[in-house]
Amino acid sequence: MDNPNCNTEHKKIQHVTAEERHEIEVRFNKDQWSIYRIAKQLCRPFNTIKNEIERGLVLLYHGKVLRYNAKRAEQVYLEHRSHCCKQYKRLATSPFIHYVEEHFKDGWSLDACVGRAGMEGLFPRSQMVCTKTLYNYVDAGLLGIKNIDLPYKLSRKTKSARVRQNKRILGDSISDRPEEAETRQAFGHWEIDTVRGLKKETEPAILTLVERKSRYSIWLKIMSATAASVQEGMRQILTHFGDKAQKVFKTITGDNGSEFAELFRLAGEGIGIYFTHPYSSWEKGTNERHNGLLRRFIPKGKSISGYGTEDILFIGDWANNLPRRILGYKTPEELFEKELDQIYAL
Known part of the structure; x- marks a missing residue:
């Protein structure tokens, strides 16, 4: 055999050494061996030797003869290595x-x-x-x-799905909601929820509403997470917009929590009221996402009674002035004010 010291296994993830380059130079230039024979002698893949020879080729005798030069190949190798590390623009x-x-x-x-x-x-x-x-x-x-x-990177968890019985349905299904609310092309479609602190009946809560198109959020502290307190909070918000309330609030979508049991009464004032499918709060994911922003300031299990109205307003202003990629890096405040200007101009 020509290479009695070689086995059938090729070297992997190993760069060609200087000694191997000198042997390639002798075998290719002097002995006129083929690339295949050199690769077999060195126990290297055919393409490895082929690429190595191409890197080290030089023209001799006034450009008439190609020869492999080990020094030239080494220079090209070192030059390539100098650029192979990860580059930072820091x-x-x-x-x-x-x-x-x-x-x-x-x-x-x-x-x-x-x-x-x-x-x-x-x-x-x-x-x-x-x-x-x-x-x-x-x-x-x-x-x-x-x-x-980073608020979410270390806290994301996967949850297994489970089917529950005795599902509560409070009113019209989200499936019946106007298509313009689904596509977010029209202004005035809101999602509603409550954020609780301690699990006590007398514990205050925060009523949260998010407009689907502009992602503008309204956060209001209420007496408790009950149907009566939610209705009272909604009355305060609607009163703030006066006779334009029906144009600002075209529809409101909530879940089937007991605190929204009286929400359907707003339908008599020209506001469409819809509910997600039972145990499917993800269907109003925009509101859930904004509740996560609120939780940065008020963690779960911490009493809301220690936060005043000014504190809640401060958090709301912060959230509404965050640039959002989904809004072209505009802020919800900018888009909401633009929509209000059009409504009040009518």
Whole structure:
């Protein structure tokens, strides 16, 4: 055999060594061996040797003869290796990174920082990185932000589905809701829910409403999570908009919780009232998502009685002034005010 020391297994994930390059030079130039024979001698895949020879080819004798040069191949190899490591733009994007870290302290998401900066043209594109890269920087420890600082990254859990019996149905199904509410093309379609603190009958709650098109949220502290308190809270909100309330609130969608048992009474005032399918609160996911923003300030199990009306208004203003990717990095406040201007101009 030509190569008695070779076995049938090829070397894997090993770069060609300097010794092997010198042997390739001798076998290819002097002995005129084929690429296949050299690969078999070195126990290397055919393509590995073929690519190696192509990297080290030089023209000799006034460009008439091609020869493999081990030194040339080594130079090309080292040049390629110098560019193969992962490149970070961290130093070149320091002003943008500082902008991200400052707004992250205000509760902005990393994506909101990227989108808003791009929309306002605050930095040249070459001095910015995308959202995915920012999260990679967090993982690599290149930002002053850690994974534990991200509200949802460490808390996401999967839940197994289960079927429940004795389902409560309070009124018209969400399946009967106008199509314009589903597509979010029209203004005035809301989702409603309550956020509780301690599980006590006398414990205050927060009534939350979110407009589906603009994602504008209204948060109001009420006496308790009961049907009477919810009705009283809705009366306060509707009174605030006066005779334009029916144009601002075209439909309201809630779940089948007992606190919404009296909500159907608003239908007599020209407001469409709809309910999700039993045990399917995900069907009003916009509101559930905004409840998550509220929970950043009021964790589960913490009494709401310690928060005043001004505290709730402050949290609401913060949420309504967060740039959102789904809104083209505009804020819910900006879109809501634009819709109100059109309504009051009529």
